[in-house]
Amino acid sequence: MIPQSPPVKTKQRWQQALASAVSDADELLAQLGLSQALTAIDKDKIRQFPLRVPQSYINKMRYGDKHDPLLRQVFPLIDESVEVEGYLQDPVGDHLAVTSPGMLQKYQGRALLVTTGACAVHCRYCFRRHFPYADSNPLASQWQQTIEQIKHDQSINEVILSGGDPLSLSDDKLSRLVEDLSAIPHLKRLRIHSRLPVVLPERIDERLLAWLERCPLKVMMVIHANHANEIDNEAEQALSSLQKAGCQLLNQAVLLKGVNDTAAALVALSERLSEVDVMPYYLHLLDKVAGAQHFDVPELEAMELIAAIRTQLPGYLVPRLVREIQGEASKTVIG
Numbered sequence: 001m002i003p004q005s006p007p008v009k010t011k012q013r014w015q016q017a018l019a020s021a022v023s024d025a026d027e028l029l030a031q032l033g034l035s036q037a038l039t040a041i042d043k044d045k046i047r048q049f050p051l052r053v054p055q056s057y058i059n060k061m062r063y064g065d066k067h068d069p070l071l072r073q074v075f076p077l078i079d080e081s082v083e084v085e086g087y088l089q090d091p092v093g094d095h096l097a098v099t100s101p102g103m104l105q106k107y108q109g110r111a112l113l114v115t116t117g118a119c120a121v122h123c124r125y126c127f128r129r130h131f132p133y134a135d136s137n138p139l140a141s142q143w144q145q146t147i148e149q150i151k152h153d154q155s156i157n158e159v160i161l162s163g164g165d166p167l168s169l170s171d172d173k174l175s176r177l178v179e180d181l182s183a184i185p186h187l188k189r190l191r192i193h194s195r196l197p198v199v200l201p202e203r204i205d206e207r208l209l210a211w212l213e214r215c216p217l218k219v220m221m222v223i224h225a226n227h228a229n230e231i232d233n234e235a236e237q238a239l240s241s242l243q244k245a246g247c248q249l250l251n252q253a254v255l256l257k258g259v260n261d262t263a264a265a266l267v268a269l270s271e272r273l274s275e276v277d278v279m280p281y282y283l284h285l286l287d288k289v290a291g292a293q294h295f296d297v298p299e300l301e302a303m304e305l306i307a308a309i310r311t312q313l314p315g316y317l318v319p320r321l322v323r324e325i326q327g328e329a330s331k332t333v334i335g
């Protein structure tokens with residue numbers, strides 16, 4: 001396990017890439033030749049969730065295209081300030097599901113750990129954009145309490161590392177947490193939900209891979225790609241090395257207006273996932289979070305899209321269209 005080596009003092013390459021992510025709307029637009037083509041929301045209005053996008057993700061955007069599906073996911077449009085009824089701060093009831101510091105339990109057998117509030121990219125549609133990460137991101141001592149609770153609850157057989165993005169934690173923090181989890185006999189699986197293989201492929205480096213290879217738990221990784229253009233060669237290599245290290249890979253996407261709300265875009269995404277050996281898992285309907293209303297695709301239209309792609313793809317490449325309904329015992333399958 002990694003903790004045997006002393007903590008790395010100098011930043012790793014991925015940490016440097018993370019630290020130099022672009023956070024200025026004008027700079028992003030200038031890089032894409034789009035100065036003045038789009039108007040960003042006032043910085044003060046999004047102080048809690050500012051623009052944030054790694055350079056390698058910007059490199060995948062089309063120059064001069066203000067409708068680029070990757071740009072749309074990260075650019076804070078003034079549309080975010082429009083208040084629409086029914087769009088809430090916490091649309092999926094995360095606050096109510098906290099059962100121990102940093103732990104959410106909604107479904108039988110699975111416990112989700114909010115390991116960090118940090119993400120490499122700020123997706124404008126994110127349902128956690130108002131989540132008080134600082135409050136639910138426990139101190140090291142409080143993790144012990146949560147680990148104890150998992151130890152005493154034999155019904156939990158899978159721990160999900162979520163966040164924020166769990167891979168934005170340092171290798172040392174990750175391995176310390178997972179070392180404790182690995183010692184719990186009734187845990188069958190570790191699941192990691194991360195967008196980093198796609199938005200910051202530099203993260204999948206030798207150290208992380210060596211650690212994953214040695215991890216005694218079975219590791220499922222649910223990546224998060226919404227569009228085929230997100231999976232370039234660099235991301236493909238990262239995914240391939242994760243598989244070689246023993247991770248089973250699934251993809252979840254969110255259905256987003258102006259990003260992937262056509263049958264062609266969804267088919268292209270599934271085909272691209274198939275090329276890189278990642279199985280489509282979920283296609284989520286947008287959680288109605290305040291500030292993201294301009295991404296909403298109505299349920300009926302979503303069902304029509306799924307019906308359309310089902311006629312064009314093998315069944316195993318059709319993701320399950322789901323919505324999270326607060327209080328339900330599982331995600332609700334719509335189509």
Ligand SMILES: *Cc1c(COP(=O)(O)O)cnc(C)c1O
Pocket residue numbers: 097104105106107110111112160330331
């Ligand atoms: C979505 C979610 C899960 C995972 O659900 P699956 O259907 O197994 O992917 C687990 N816990 C929480 C709190 C969730 O929101």
Ligand code: SF4
Pocket residue numbers: 118119120121122123126127128163164165195224
């Ligand atoms: S990476 Fe995931 S958790 Fe982070 S902002 Fe994007 S959707 Fe939200």
